[in-house]
Amino acid sequence: MSFLGFGFTRRTPRELYDHVKNATGYLSLSDSLIRATEAQSVGEALKVNRTLTKINLNENLFGPAGASAIAEGLSMNQGLTNLYVNYNEIGDAGSQAFADALKVNRTVKELLLQNNLIGEAGAQAISESLKVNRTLTTIGLGWNEIGDAGAKAISESLKVNRSLTCIGLTGTHIGTVGAQAIAEGLAVNRTLTSIGFGENQIGDAGAKAIAEALKVNTTLTCISLIQSQIGDDGACAIAEALKVNTTLTEIVLYTNQIGDVGAQAIAEALKVNKTVTKIHLQQNQIGDAGAKAIAKALKVNTTVTTLRLWDNFLTKAGIKALKQTGNILCSFVDSIGADGLDQQRVPSPADLAQIAARAAANAQPQPSVDLATENQQSRSDLADSDQKVAAKDQKVAAKDQKVAAEDQKLTVNDQELQQLRSNFAAKDQELQQLRSNFAAKSQEYTTKLTAKDQELQQLRSSLAAKSQEYTTKLTAKDQELQQLRSSLAARSQELASKGKELATRDQRLATKDQELQSLRSNLAAKNKELATKDQRLAGKDQELQHLRSDHSGSDQKLIAKDQRLAAKDQELQQLRSDLATKNQKLIVQDQELAAKDQELQQIRSDLAFKDTELKSAFGRIEVLERSQPALESASSFDETIPRVPFAVLVSATNNFAADSLLGEGAFGRVYGASLPGPPVAVAIKKLSAESKQGAAEFKSELDSLSKFRHANIIAILSYAEEGDERCLVYEFMPNGSVRDRLNLKNNTPPLTWSQRHRIAVDVSRGMHYVQTAFPDHALFHLDLKTDNVLLDAHFNAKVSDFGLVRAAKHLDEKSYVRTQNVQGTAVYMCPEFLFEGRMTTKTDVFAFGLILLELLTAAKPGPRLKNEMRKAVKNQNIVEMLDSVLKPTEAELPSISELVTLALECLDEAADERPSFGRLLATLDP
Structure with a gap:
């Protein structure tokens, strides 16, 4: 933790995480030196916080990386309604991350992203999210670098969005083309009530496009077009729109180039418009002619309450005309409560040049006059006027004395009047409070009565649903019982058939064993015969040697002996060939015998499995028959899943030690273990004892997996339940x-x-x-x-x-x-x-x-x-x-x-x- 002077403490990432995680209601972290690393902590905390509704993260400069982390938290958060992220330099990457979050978030209603270096790409991403988001009502994008391309994208979203009521696009580098695109969106949008569009370069052409949209838009109540280079042509177009628009109540046009022609057009519109209450025309180029036209309009208009005209070119004549309209509703005060009409400016040479150019463009030809005659007449009129003024001054001085005396009397009367008005205002406020209290009580009683009616209806519906549910469950249990009985009969027949088949195969196996014994006996006999032949052959060889040594001269006898010897050799070769053939046949029969033996083992294994399944079916029938009379007390899951003592799992996991932990989920933790008996690796899910959702998940998963038997569904092996402790035991998945x-x-x-x-x-x-x-x-x-x-x-x-x-x-x-x-x-x-x-x-x-x-x-x-x-x-x-x-x-x-x-x-x-x-x-x- 570091300390930054003036008592400000900068939190570590961990402290910041805890602070945001535990926050409720509104939390301000504006200008708190939160950079990308700290923003990661804020994002993680938003994922789990459920009580925070509004968070201010303005002026932290955490950049695109920090924005992505906070946006990720926003995509999972389910409680936040207002998020302020102004002055953080998030750029296009950060705005794209927020756009992705808006596509899945269902709670945020206000998002401010002003002064963040967002360009066209970021604006396009935001517009795509606005097409699918259904909860956001306010988005601030002012003072970014959106440009015309970004404005076009936002316009497309305005055509389909059904929730947005306020959008800020002030100072976003939008020109005429962008303004024309926004106008197209406003023409079809049916939810937007306020748009800030000032400090752009839309000019008269852009203003004309906006005006055309205002003629058909039926929801917009306030539009700001300050400092937008709008002149008389643009003002005239807007005035024409005000003649037909019936929803706009406030229009802001200050710091533009509107002169007398534009002001006169607006004045004509005010004579027929019945909805506009506030008009901002300060810091334009309006003179006395425009002021007098507006004054005439105010004599018949009954809705305008605020008209701001300071810093224009009005003189005493224009100011006097506005103050003598007789309209008691309209106020000309400035933002600090001073008289705004008295705060005017003198036109500069450049201003005069512009006014002259506009006057020349709009001037009508006048008849010629004799200047000398006209001047002499003027001097004579002026002398008469001076005499009249002197006489009037004397009368005015006398009247002033009388007025001074009357003022003293009025001062006393005015104080009494002020007291009466104050008393009246207090009484009126008290009456309003009583009316408000009565309305609140009436609404409270109405709400309670409605809630009670709804509760009664829900109870009735719940009772009917429970009755239907019990009937459905009873019918389902009857059907399941019938299915089990049918399955049992089919399994019994199948078992009998398998038994007969097994007996037949046993007989065939016995026959093969006998054939094998016979072949082995024949082979032994052949081997013995071959040995005898070899002995006889050896004797013949000895006899031949003896004959050769004793009868070397008897060639004929020797040839005869050789022939007999060759015959014996041939007979020996034949015997050896026969023996090889017999050996080959014996090998083949051995292989066939091994295959038959393996097949027999498989049949015996299948038979054992069928026997186990048959016993399980008998057990399920017995459970169903026991549960038939009292359905409500029946277990919600299949009792065929073995239940093991909780102590066994405690021992297998070494009391759920950390070194046995495989992972952690929303409802509990998963441990690896090996249960007693034959070593089999298992995974044990231990549900959180404090989580009600964990208990519901336990029953749901046990009920589901007890019914599933499939190669691609995780197999549940057993379970344990002791008090609030619940565990599920699955087959272990090593990968x-x-x-x-x-x-x-x-x-x-x-x-x-x-x-x-x-x-x-x-x-x-x-x-x-x-x-x-x-x-x-x-x-x-x-x-x-x-x-x-x-x-x-x-x-x-x-x-x-x-x-x-x-x-x-x-x-x-x-x-x-x-x-x-x-x-x-x-x-x-x-x-x-x-x-x-x-x-x-x-x-x-x-x-x-x-x-x-x-x-x-x-x-x-x-x-x-x-x-x-x-x-x-x-x-x-x-x-x-x-x-x-x-x-x-x-x-x-x-x-x-x-x-x-x-x-x-x-x-x-x-x-x-x-x-x-x-x-x-x-x-x-x-």
């Missing part, structure tokens, strides 16, 4: 979430394209199962995101976190149900769910579209990601948007293009245009 892998958490290798494509297929298959598993009703996940898609050891994807799941009677693709309690992650919510609470079968499809874009780009989800991908498709540069670690081959590009197309279809603003999970699965995994 974490898809978001972790895209972020390369813990330096893990990046996902390949084939892995990403398979993840998309797995998620669509899992969500298709969720929506179609129960034919009598539809299920909504409502928190589908990459953080809730987990990966097993082989990178198979499984959908998790069913704590927000909702159910409704079966819906077609155009039906919906509505909720007042919108929960989940805002950036993944489709517009109809985020802003209206409408849930359809296409609600989760929108979130899936963002998941596809994340798989393609690894970028964080949000409206900007969707818009940038659409631009990339339009500009045919999709590859530049891909995750930089992906190096797609030519063979992979078609599947990438297909995934981009599907993602943008899923993100369609219209729910009816989004594909179903069934069609997505058919496309991704044909």
